[in-house]
Amino acid sequence: xxxxxxxxxxxxxxxxxxxxxxxxxxxxxxxxxxxxxxxxxxxxxxxxxxxxxxxxxxxxxxxxxxxxxxxxxxxxxxxxxxxxxxxxxxxxxxxxxxxxxxxxxxxxxxxxxxxxxxxxxxxxxxxxxxxxxxxxxxxxxxxxxxxxxxxxxxxxxxxxxxxxxxxxxxxxxxxxxxxxxxxxxxxxxxxxxxxxxxxxxxxxxxxxxxxxxxxxxxxxxxxxxxxxxxxxxxxxxxxxxxxxxxxxxxxxxxxxxxxxxxxxxxxxxxxxxxxxxxxxxxxxxxxxxxxxxxxxxxxxxxxxxxxxxxxxxxxxxxxxxxxxxxxxxxxxxxxxxxxxxxxxxxxxxxxxxxxxxxxxxxxxxxxxxxxxx
Amino acid sequence: xxxxxxxxxxxxxxxxxxxxxxxxxxxxxxxxxxxxxxxxxxxxxxxxxxxxxxxxxxxxxxxxxxxxxxxxxxxxxxxxxxxxxxxxxxxxxxxxxxxxxxxxxxxxxxxxxxxxxxxxxxxxxxxxxxxxxxxxxxxxxxxxxxxxxxxxxxxxxxxxxxxxxxxxxxxxxxxxxxxxxxxxxxxxxxxxxxxxxxxxxxxxxxxxxxxxxxxxxxxxxxxxxxxxxxxxxxxxxxxxxxxxxxxxxxxxxxxxxxxxxxxxxxxxxxxxxxxxxxxxxxxxxxxxxxxxxxxxxxxxxxxxxxxxxxxxxxxxxxxxxxxxxxxxxxxxxxxxxxxxxxxxxxxxxxxxxxxxxxxxxxxxxxxxxxxxxxxxxxxxxxxxxxxxxxxxxxxxxxxxxxxxxxxxxxxxxxxxxxxxxxxxxxxxxxxxxxxxxxxxxxxxxxxxxxxxxxxxxxxxxxxxxxxxxxxxxxxxxxxxxxxxxxxxxxxxxxxxxxxxxxxxxx
Numbered sequence: 001x002x003x004x005x006x007x008x009x010x011x012x013x014x015x016x017x018x019x020x021x022x023x024x025x026x027x028x029x030x031x032x033x034x035x036x037x038x039x040x041x042x043x044x045x046x047x048x049x050x051x052x053x054x055x056x057x058x059x060x061x062x063x064x065x066x067x068x069x070x071x072x073x074x075x076x077x078x079x080x081x082x083x084x085x086x087x088x089x090x091x092x093x094x095x096x097x098x099x100x101x102x103x104x105x106x107x108x109x110x111x112x113x114x115x116x117x118x119x120x121x122x123x124x125x126x127x128x129x130x131x132x133x134x135x136x137x138x139x140x141x142x143x144x145x146x147x148x149x150x151x152x153x154x155x156x157x158x159x160x161x162x163x164x165x166x167x168x169x170x171x172x173x174x175x176x177x178x179x180x181x182x183x184x185x186x187x188x189x190x191x192x193x194x195x196x197x198x199x200x201x202x203x204x205x206x207x208x209x210x211x212x213x214x215x216x217x218x219x220x221x222x223x224x225x226x227x228x229x230x231x232x233x234x235x236x237x238x239x240x241x242x243x244x245x246x247x248x249x250x251x252x253x254x255x256x257x258x259x260x261x262x263x264x265x266x267x268x269x270x271x272x273x274x275x276x277x278x279x280x281x282x283x284x285x286x287x288x289x290x291x292x293x294x295x296x297x298x299x300x301x302x303x304x305x306x307x308x309x310x311x312x313x314x315x316x317x318x319x320x321x322x323x324x325x326x327x328x329x330x331x332x333x334x335x336x337x338x339x340x341x342x343x344x345x346x347x348x349x350x351x352x353x354x355x356x357x358x359x360x361x362x363x364x365x366x367x368x369x370x371x372x373x
Numbered sequence: 374x375x376x377x378x379x380x381x382x383x384x385x386x387x388x389x390x391x392x393x394x395x396x397x398x399x400x401x402x403x404x405x406x407x408x409x410x411x412x413x414x415x416x417x418x419x420x421x422x423x424x425x426x427x428x429x430x431x432x433x434x435x436x437x438x439x440x441x442x443x444x445x446x447x448x449x450x451x452x453x454x455x456x457x458x459x460x461x462x463x464x465x466x467x468x469x470x471x472x473x474x475x476x477x478x479x480x481x482x483x484x485x486x487x488x489x490x491x492x493x494x495x496x497x498x499x500x501x502x503x504x505x506x507x508x509x510x511x512x513x514x515x516x517x518x519x520x521x522x523x524x525x526x527x528x529x530x531x532x533x534x535x536x537x538x539x540x541x542x543x544x545x546x547x548x549x550x551x552x553x554x555x556x557x558x559x560x561x562x563x564x565x566x567x568x569x570x571x572x573x574x575x576x577x578x579x580x581x582x583x584x585x586x587x588x589x590x591x592x593x594x595x596x597x598x599x600x601x602x603x604x605x606x607x608x609x610x611x612x613x614x615x616x617x618x619x620x621x622x623x624x625x626x627x628x629x630x631x632x633x634x635x636x637x638x639x640x641x642x643x644x645x646x647x648x649x650x651x652x653x654x655x656x657x658x659x660x661x662x663x664x665x666x667x668x669x670x671x672x673x674x675x676x677x678x679x680x681x682x683x684x685x686x687x688x689x690x691x692x693x694x695x696x697x698x699x700x701x702x703x704x705x706x707x708x709x710x711x712x713x714x715x716x717x718x719x720x721x722x723x724x725x726x727x728x729x730x731x732x733x734x735x736x737x738x739x740x741x742x743x744x745x746x747x748x749x750x751x752x753x754x755x756x757x758x759x760x761x762x763x764x765x766x767x768x769x770x771x772x773x774x775x776x777x778x779x780x781x782x783x784x785x786x787x788x789x790x791x792x793x794x795x796x797x798x799x800x801x802x803x804x805x806x807x808x809x810x811x812x813x814x815x816x817x818x819x820x821x822x823x824x825x826x827x828x829x830x831x832x833x834x835x836x837x838x839x840x841x842x843x844x845x846x847x848x849x850x851x852x853x854x855x856x857x858x859x860x861x862x863x864x865x866x867x868x869x870x871x872x873x874x875x876x877x878x879x
Binding site: 228229230231233234236237240241243244246247248249250251 | 678679680703704705706707708714716721722723724725726727728732736737739740745748749750752
């Protein structure tokens with residue numbers, strides 16, 4: 001047990017928000033390197049492959065940004081709820097249902113002008129995701145059922161519901177696999193290669209599409225919502241001190257529901273990327289764990305959009321670079337990279353306070369010595 | 374002369390700048406019931422926590438049976454024969470009585486022989502002292518009075534010779550109190566020593582043979598109970614320190630603007646805390662509520678400010694009913710009607726410690742112009758306002774961006790006060806405005822309250838500080854056990870009179 005007491009007011013912001021996360025990340029990567037070494041591969045080579053795979057060529061970089069898009073949505077989703085001190089573990093299910101929203105809106109309203117279809121589909125994704133988060137939020141605020149438990153359960157319910165729908169209700173009846181028909185090509189979101197085509201650069205396929213810009217907009221939206229509106233203010237008040245919120249006439253019930261619905265809505269936007277942007281149909285299990293990884297993204301990004309962007313990008317690099325490594329290094333399996341992600345979550349989430357006091361007190365001592373000298 | 378079983382010499386203990394115990398000397402004789410009496414915050418509980426090893430004194434010595442001992446933890450105290458029954462019981466709810474008592478002293482990995490022996494010993498103890506407890510009952514099924522007995526039994530089983538009881542009757546019904554006293558007397562008859570911490574004079578007169586009085590961290594007197602009386606004890610307890618009278622103009626009473634009719638309120642555990650209270654406050658008047666903490670003031674203030682539901686009765690503001698058992702206006706609506714509230718507990722309710730100062734300065738008013746317009750907060754406006762008001766109320770440092778927990782208690786209180794007073798409320802409810810606030814800030818806060826009154830506000834001031842009540846109020850009511858037990862114009866009223874009322878004597 002360390003008993004270092006640090007005067008928090010003296011800790012510069014960049015120590016707690018930049019140095020500490022970087023130290024934690026470095027440790028996670030060092031331990032990961034050790035794993036790779038034990039698996040019989042050269043960690044330095046692996047790092048080179050990761051960097052080349054995610055930055056080295058334009059298609060790889062596009063893949064990195066595609067993954068980043070998904071992580072931004074799910075990371076923001078977790079962060080918004082967290083500001084109201086709600087642990088929304090249900091991003092996965094909310095994203096899944098959000099996908100249903102995109103698809104239903106897009107396929108039924110495809111006759112409308114294309115930008116309007118896009119807009120309504122985005123709304124559909126948000127609303128479906130929000131609706132899926134509403135039920136746990138209601139149960140939390142009115143019945144006291146803990147949102148961690150209910151959102152986890154709702155992931156399973158979402159999964160079963162979607163399988164049922166994909167098998168029995170909305171399956172493309174011309175084939176056996178559990179997925180829907182494709183959306184009409186006219187309403188697909190423009191892909192990155194289509195853009196670069198206009199600019200006269202020809203590149204190979206990548207899943208990166210216009211949704212990336214929506215993700216960037218969402219970052220701004222969340223920042224504005226949480227810090228610049230009275231809704232965000234009230235959500236944070238409820239999260240920090242419910243008693244005080246009641247004293248000030250702020251309803252905890254209302255804010256729990258608002259925070260969870262916005263959170264669920266943001267997770268639902270993942271469906272826009274996956275369905276309107278990439279596969280153009282609902283496939284079973286398309287959220288593929290992004291919802292859960294979003295928790296790590298948010299934790300690493302300290303629940304702030306400015307932190308979530310680089311954290312999402314880092315996980316994008318790991319996903320893309322990681323698949324490159326598994327391709328090139330036969331001893332490294334896909335699961336190795338799940339373990340690497342796990343280590344990052346471990347060091348930047350669970351063990352977050354492992355070195356924080358030492359690092360902070362180190363900087364406080366140094367900086368104040370300078371001032372006094 | 375027999376040497377005392379417990380002897381404290383020159384005990385000092387401070388928490389930060391607050392000295393909770395100053396040079397305390399205390400002798401407790403074997404086989405007696407010794408009362409320790411004092412107002413809230415007089416340092417009684419701190420002293421006993423030192424004896425029980427929960428805190429370590431900064432200096433001083435503790436002797437048991439003439440032998441100096443070093444108490445580093447409750448375990449040391451238990452070994453030395455000291456047991457303590459806390460105000461809040463330390464029991465595992467879903468364990469049985471037996472399981473709770475042997476917890477930590479099981480003596481074996483697989484229950485068998487030792488458990489049986491323990492049970493037999495306990496049954497014997499129960500019989501000796503007439504405890505009347507079923508050892509196999511689950512704690513959750515027992516009433517508060519029985520739970521307390523389990524605590525006592527636990528201490529006895531662990532070999533306590535000295536039993537410390539911290540405000541044991543606070544949670545009991547009168548019948549349970551009688552039962553408890555019977556048990557305590559039989560313990561004394563068997564040669565055990567009992568230390569009773571209380572602020573209730575009746576209990577002292579009823580039960581103890583010796584009494585020690587504490588005031589503001591100091592031991593101000595020891596006496597045999599038979600040589601004293603309630604009045605004398607109340608006087609010692611409250612003290613005759615010079616009052617900090619605030620300059621106050623003659624009252625200019627206006628009409629009644631706030632009225633409470635037959636109000637009853639329950640707390641979160643469904644216990645009646647406010648019992649059928651009637652009061653009215655006129656414009657330009659400060660009504661002080663005196664009373665020992667926990668006699669319903671908290672719940673009363675919460676009900677009046679729209680935080681807590683009313684059980685029966687109603688509350689009227691400007692003749693309009695704002696609250697009864699069916700519906701109540703929430704704090705935000707009340708603010709719009711000109712009612713402001715400075716809550717008793719600033720950490721728990723008045724502020725959000727993790728927020729920046731400017732965020733707390735608009736707390737509760739954040740959705741009003743100019744702070745926000747169509748849901749968007751106007752940061753520029755908020756910061757300018759904050760800086761201005763912090764200047765006006767002398768909040769130091771004047772840094773609206775500083776996190777609130779970095780301000781001192783007094784400055785935090787000023788943040789709340791400036792927020793609530795700035796709107797010029799017609800009715801102001803204030804709880805413990807100077808708790809944990811340094812002297813300079815106290816004067817400042819008092820002056821602000823007087824200014825509000827002179828401008829015609831109706832102010833309700835609840836405080837456990839008698840001095841504060843006496844120096845600010847125009848009229849004083851005393852609450853005891855959820856009821857108003859006395860009402861006095863603040864002319865020629867003495868702290869002694871109030872002290873008696875507060876202790877539920879008069």
